[in-house]
Amino acid sequence: MAGPDHKADDTHAGKPKGKASKPASQKPRGGWQDRLSDKVLRGMISAALALPLKQRLRLMGWAVRQIVAPLAGYRKRSMDNLAHVWPDMPEADRRRIADAVSDNAGRTMIENYDVPGLLARMASASVTGDGLPAMEQARAEGRPILFVTGHYGNFEAPRAALVARGWRIGGLYRPMANPFFNEHYAANMHALSDPVFEQGRRGTMGLLRHIREGGMGVLLFDVYSSDGVPIDFLGQPAPTLTSAADIALKTGALFVPFFGIRQSDGQSFKAVFEAPIPHGDPVEMMREATARLEARIKEDPAQWFWIHRRWKPRRQAKRQRKRAAANMGP
Template sequence: MGKREEKARGGRVDWLADRALRGMIALALALPHETRVRLMGCTVRRIIAPLAGYRRRSMENLAHVWPGMPEAERRRIADAVSDNAGRTMIENYDVPGLLQRMADAPVTGDGLPEIERARAEGRPVLFVTGHYGNFEAPRAALVARGWRIGGLYRPMANPFFNEHYAANMHALSDPVFEQGRRGTMGLLRHIREGGMGVLLFDVYSSDGVAIDFLGQPAPTLTSAAEIAVKTGALFVPFFGIRKADGLSFEAVFEAPIPHGEPVEMMRQATRRLEARIAEDPTQWFWIHRRWKPKRQARRQRKRAAANMGP
């Protein structure tokens, strides 16, 4: 690979990081399922999270929304979050195994009869969820039962890692689209034609609308709700809840959110996620830079200055 091409696709540091990650994944996948899941959870919790700053970021986010929480409790949650992140990553890299395990997993929720009816009628369905438990588990549960469910993913900053990350998502169920205008239009066409898809909405976006999340404003894209309204798709929150054994899941499909103003629809989706976090905060991905309060404050100051004029 020439220097110019290498720079375009990622540098040496990215390549080395990807090689190390590929090796770790390959080693883990060679182990029995229970051993690999526990090992990856422990590795991320004890080694990767402290070194990469994930534990610190989780604790800062917890302090941002729950300032009265004792430090020891914040550390406990942050460590459990890192453990869940490691488990989720390796579970999702074993697509055949995930499909096999989710084929027999409990599938529940008030929305289940409605999505089954929509499928029978050929009506599109758009599922929305957050980075809670294992967010791919409900999709895998339906795919294992013969459903075809597409999705939209945010590409990784490391292009070498993104190659196998994207391929792994395609292996679970196509069509899968890369986030961006082209990908959103592709998902929109898929849904409009009567298809089913999944969108994760709990990530920061500078183009989003400020919707309170756990008591603090969090910029949130309304594109999921807009797609549902445009296509007439059933708008269904789902969650893959990790059970007490740390290895199995319950796939919960909640009652559909009625169509209406997209911001209000996303506000309702946010409330559904908040309720799950209240039940077990260790299962949500506190590692995300979900709020970015300093960046939000800078944007507000710029807007205020612009409105004041010369």
């Protein structure tokens, strides 16, 4: 599911050799508000899935753009982020991009809840890129591959394209705060392809073990982390974890950026697998991965999830003041 601040996803291609975490079978805990919210969301998803694809995508895109985004503050957040990196952009352009971002988020959410449909569509989708020969060679040799991407277009579309072509793809997901919604959200993650690991130390270790044994995975790296290294993203410092590069270095995995690019019809995709990033200093590897994502965003800003709190400039400034005060000493 593609939604704001929802997960740092991971994906694997190749035959899985580690055990995947399974969706929790115990009764979820939560209040009546969570239960009610889950029932409403389930009803919306079921109603949307009953519609033909074109109408379904239009409906969900409209609902998130016109209802959810204004009420939840996603439109404002997107516009604020755009102003943060492109202060000279006219407000009308920021509003247009923000609305297109919300539309894409709605479409992506419902697409990823229709696993059979997404697999069927991506089976005939365009799969291109300079990374394909190296990927095929690594797969033939049993060498692991770690794909990296951002919240751009539909980031699950390339995963589905590989699964539809016989690659086993797993993932690492961030559980939802609502335990009732998380139950079917996690099950949906498993439905596309196992192994799937829940984000956290245990899940990360499971993913690492899986890749070390010859598996493949995907990490989305474009989320804010206070533990990250400041790397300029669209001209502004954005704390970025080096964990993806660290895993690639520890396991010898091929390090391949990919993107699921939504096409002009609003429902088809092109899956692009770029040339592998050479192993080296992990910060420089992530700097290059960031540059690859930046290039895609500049090409079509409306496809990136500006909804996310990627920079948090106020929090960064506060942390810098604290560090400066600590360095001054008594």
